[in-house]
Amino acid sequence: MFAKIISLQGNQVTLQLDDELNMDQLQRFANGKQPTAELIIQDERLISPDQRKKIFALIHDVSQFTGYDERDTEMELKYRYYAKTGADSFSMSNCDMTTANQFLTFILDFCFEWDIPFRTKLWDSIPTDYHLAVQCLRYRKCVICGKPADVHHFTAVGNRSRKLVDHRKLWFMALCRSCHSSIHNMGAKQFMLKHHIRPVRLSDDDLIRLHIMTRKRMDEIDEEVAYDS
Structure with a gap:
């Protein structure tokens, strides 16, 4: 499904879908969970x-x-x-x-x-x-x-x-x-x-x-920080 971006305000995006979509459809897609969507911005610029x-x-x-x-x-x-x-x-x-x-x-x-x-x-x-x-x-x-x-x-x-x-x-x-x-x-x-x-x-x-640190040393440092705090 495609849509046009109508407005942006902070992290709030208003879209206009090309086709109608109702909540029943969304619920079926989400399998009963909170419906989510992935936003992909189409790049209309041609290779330079x-x-x-x-x-x-x-x-x-x-x-x-x-x-x-x-x-x-x-x-x-x-x-x-x-x-x-x-x-x-x-x-x-x-x-x-x-x-x-x-x-x-x-x-x-x-x-x-x-x-x-x-x-x-x-x-x-x-x-x-x-x-x-x-x-x-x-x-x-x-x-x-x-x-x-x-x-x-x-x-x-x-x-x-x-x-x-x-x-x-x-x-x-x-x-x-x-x-x-x-x-x-x-x-x-x-x-x-x-x-x-x-x-x-x-x-x-x-x-x-890169053999700069070990997982063991990371855990030791994290434990030391947690103990000091």
């Missing part, structure tokens, strides 16, 4: 030339790495994207911007997962900065240049033992040794302004996956 250029540049890099023809590589990546997301088929000539961004991020993730090098000039224009930063931390690639990297504590740990620190409260970024030196020489604020990046906080699962 810049998005198309980035997607095809990444497809070229995957093709070069795998040895497959670029057209075959595009179709394989699309099939994988459809299978993972359940999305409908689309064309790079006229899909919407949201689909283009999601497909671009999907190819980026594919490159990270399979350690496929891609053009570093794309890194500052990936549509999801947070996602890129977290993927760089997960796969230990410098968020600036793509070289092998270490997990950099943006929030200074100081002389404290890292085993005793609650890293859930700290900020991180993945930097190679050269870029790590640059952030200290240049200063964090200037470094971030120059490269248009920001540090991120990691989820509990990522902290465990």
Whole structure:
């Protein structure tokens, strides 16, 4: 069922449905529970030339790495994207911007997962900065240049033992040794302004996956906080 948005006021949305819907229908759909609905805003913007250029540049890099023809590589990546997301088929000539961004991020993730090098000039224009930063931390690639990297504590740990620190409260970024030196020489604020990046906080699962914290240590800290309070 489709509808037009008539008005917005805070978190209150007024819709005009294309077809009539009564409460009996809603109750049947909800199986006796409180009826709920999912609101999906249709993106009417067409893919931009810049998005198309980035997607095809990444497809070229995957093709070069795998040895497959670029057209075959595009179709394989699309099939994988459809299978993972359940999305409908689309064309790079006229899909919407949201689909283009999601497909671009999907190819980026594919490159990270399979350690496929891609053009570093794309890194500052990936549509999801947070996602890129977290993927760089997960796969230990410098968020600036793509070289092998270490997990950099943006929030200074100081002389404290890292085993005793609650890293859930700290900020991180993945930097190679050269870029790590640059952030200290240049200063964090200037470094971030120059490269248009920001540090991120990691989820509990990522902290465990990166061997920064253990679940046991998290539970110990939570117990200590609860006891002190």
